[in-house]
Amino acid sequence: MRFEDLPLFADDALLGLAILGQTRAKEWKLFVAHYEGRGLPPLDAFAGGRYVPAVRQFLDRINGVDGAAPFPARDGHEVREAEWHKRRS
Template sequence: MTFRSQLDDLPLFATDIEIAEAIVGKTYAKEWAQKRLPVLAGKPGFPPVDAFHGGRAVPLVRRFY
């Protein structure tokens, strides 16, 4: 059986809310994005927001995890 994460369903670059929904679900996404994402953003290896594409590179988020 192959498991696909919801990260697999995101575009190549995704917003923080889209990433949060894929990781913790829609119910907890807003809180996670406000409280947990800033902690992750300060960690080495977590991808920054790409201003040109308007989001974070999803393959790099997946690799971080």
């Protein structure tokens, strides 16, 4: 499966296969967990998948292909900060 062969809305199984390939397709769940709150297009419940052009745009952005500043790496600081605030409350 190639990215160009995806329907306009694709489920995570198809996206994983097209983007990561057959041997790594199951790792897509980890990718989603890492990037979903950082701009990865959400699943559209009505369409049954993610809007594929927006997924491509997101991937281009985080890899610096779109000419914008590179996407900052996640270092876990956000999680530590949230835990700190939770413990202080």
